Amino acid sequence: MIIILYISVAIIAIAFFYLVISISKTLRSVQHTLNSVAGTLEGVEKQMVGITTETTALLHKTNALADDIQKKAEALNIVVDSVKDVGQSIQGLNNSIKGVSRKVSKQVEANQETVAQVVQWSNAALDIWERIKSRKQKMGKEKETLERKEQMDRSRMYT
Known part of the structure; x- marks a missing residue:
């Protein structure tokens, strides 16, 4: 039975030795992996510093751009208000012109007979004037003809 005990202790020792070697290999593998992870994290940390710097610069530029856009929007609002005022002025002018046109139309309608009479008298006066003019021209021609004769x-008398 002692032999069994010695054999058991030897098997336990071999198993323990195998366990120690396996754990040692695993720990070396884990150590290699952790070293690789540490290197990767250092690289990521450096990249994060660069990204943070670029993000900060981009944020400053974005804020400056937002301020510029705000100023231009305010200036554009002034222009829009001015255009709106011009539009209102033009609308007021159009309304005034419509009012004057209505008044003129009403007065023309009210004085239509008078206007018609004025036109008739004007035509008659022009006709008389043309006749007088033509008579003067005719008389002038007759006078010239008489003078020539x-x-x-x-x-002939002197010749």
Whole structure:
């Protein structure tokens, strides 16, 4: 039975030795993995510093751009208000012109007969004027003709 005990102790010792070697290999593998992870984390940390710097610069630029856009929007609001005022002024002018047109139309309708009479008298006056003008021209031509005849008669008398 002692032999069994020695054999058991030897098997336990071999098993323990195998366990120690396996744990040692596992720990070395874990140590290698942890070293790799530590290197990767150092690289990530450096990249994060760069990203943080770029993000901060981008945030400052974004804020400056937002301020610029705000100022331009305020300036544009002033222009829009001015255009709105011009539109209202033009609308007021159009309303005034419509009012004047209505008044003129009403007065023309009210004085339509008078306007018709004025037009008739104007036409009659123009017709009379044309007749007087044509008579003056006719008389002028007759006078010229008579003067020529007299000159011819005078020239015949002296010859």
